[in-house]
Amino acid sequence: MTERTLIQAVNSALQDALAGDERVLLLGEDIGVNGGVFRATEGLLEMFGEHRVVDTPLSEAGILGTAVGLAANGLIPIAEIQFMGFIYPGFEQLVAHVARLRTRSRGRYSAPMVVRVPYGGRIRAPELHSDSTETYFIHTPGLTVVTPSNPYDAKGLLLAAAASPDPVIFLEPMHIYRAFRQEVPDDPYTVPLGQAAVVKPGKDVTVISWGSMVRDVAKIAEAMEGSGGPSVELVDLRTLSPIDEDTVFASVRRTGRAVIVHEAVQSLGLGAELAARISEFCILDLEAPVTRVAAWDVPPPLFRLEDWHVPTEARIRAGIERVMTF
Amino acid sequence: MADTAMLRKPSDVTDDVLLNLYTEMVRLRVFDRRCVRLQRAGRIGTYPPLEGQEACQVASTLALRRQDFVVPTYRDYGAMMVHGVPMEHILMYWNGRAEGCEIPDDVNVFPIAVPIATQLPHAAGLAWAAKLRGIDQVALGFFGDGASSEGDFHEALNFAGVFQIPVIFFCENNQYAISVPFRRQTATQTIAEKAAAYGVRGVRVNGQDALEVYRAVRSAVEQAAAGGGPTLIEALTYRYGAHTTSDDPSKYRDPSEADAWRERDPIVQLRQSLVSWGLWDDEAETELLERLESEVTAAVARMEALGPPNPDHLFDCVYAELSPHLERQRRALRAELKDWEGTDQ
């Protein structure tokens, strides 16, 4: 066990993945000599050499396109895209090929790979460095989409992703890369894909969130409860696609109320899909309409306005109060 | 030996232009060094220094005509200022203020492109429109050596060649894309030679030599304006500092490299020439530095006088007209902020 930040947990997982399976190789911009712009791959070039930790030319289509071929021919690429806002030049490869290779070859080929993507705002970064567009990937059948909210899950989910027979988009919430430390085992372990976690049990209302927002919601929930407010059950979705319906539905059936909090813009954010499924399957258990607390439907702004774009504490509280008083 | 031991004064460039090249380069350097300090002091956000690349940005832009388009990357705010974007807007931009995105109506500068190489097809399109509309206008798109690895670079060149577009692609080959050295971007010796594959003229210049850059761009503008189509110019240069203020170049390059490039510093070289031609002296230098320091100070003061950010800026330019849905969201935000202590909304 070592106390690790989320980014250190990622580094530890990558090290274990490389050490544990010689088919694994890392691809990305500035991941070798520089150790990654966030230092996720620090030290790995020295440990595993330049054929396994590869500084690529500056080309997301090149990275993701060659990853398809690498994966189909016996290797397991773990690609780093520097920021979510820069994945789009490789979008074609993801949507048309990474996600569909298994379908399109009737199972003859597959593209097991992990695409690591730092995402989300609130680090005061320049333009285009704060996107939270997970919906594009969730909306693409064939991709598994995962995001951890803490260091322990980061390592376990990343190792599970590397072992998955299918491609996984692994979203890393930059806002909490170094926000706090947690005991993380030194040895390899996995946190299963497709399983949400109830991070805080409660009776009155279920709040579903993921990534960096989980921490915000946890604090708000505790503060509300401490001052005589509702008892909040907090579900960390962890895998965004496919959704762990069992955990979500069981919680909502218990509490009768659901609020979804995400950093992505509201329209067609994952909250929309969750609200639809909860309405379809839990309607008779609901005491109030499902509510979403999300970013406004506008492009992520330059950083001076970003705290007002993503869900604020006031908006999250108001969302919870709204379903409580319906 | 210096690249440009220009003993004889050039006859094809006026004194005004020579002095302009110099003073604008110094202006960018004074600005740049101040910005790095402001960032360290937490008064602006992450900032990508340009020091070392002044000749590339100044000489290329001064060779354009006022009506021509400058299409920049994040590092080309220097060129933007040379073409007429107010200094305080650049400061505001790097300070995360929406106001920093404003571009005066009579200044043909495109917004900063952050995703690598994506601006190059825009430059081609802007210039293509000029050609189709019969307007005497060219566009100059900046890019770095790393950008030559992206598809958009190749697609832009191909369109430019196929449609004989009056566009100039200007590569500031500063040897690195963050930590990745030029030799990892391409197996060719140069960027310039890639132009040939698209039927585009390709030239390579010394990017530390303002006059050489100026002449190359001037001739590319003349050719483009005369219907001679596109040019790719590769200028060899170096960024002395970090990729951005979040970067630590000691992780990937030896400091002696920068020292060697500084010996061919574009500003020092041009100053020596100007002095030898009798166009510059110590007194002029002192006066210039004082003037520029106070220009930057005044711009910083305007940035800092802005007051709190305006939340309406989230909404006001997303569409030509706000939809009822966004209208509702804007109302909700305004109401939230009214309740929120510390705002005077």
Ligand SMILES: Cc1ncc(C[n+]2csc(CCOP(=O)(O)OP(=O)(O)O)c2C)c(N)n1
């Ligand atoms: C599509 C895309 N991928 C990655 C990045 C992250 N990034 C920002 S600058 C940079 C290096 C760019 O190098 P180069 O084109 O040589 O320009 P320079 O920064 O040296 O001026 C990278 C990889 C980005 N901005 N856009």
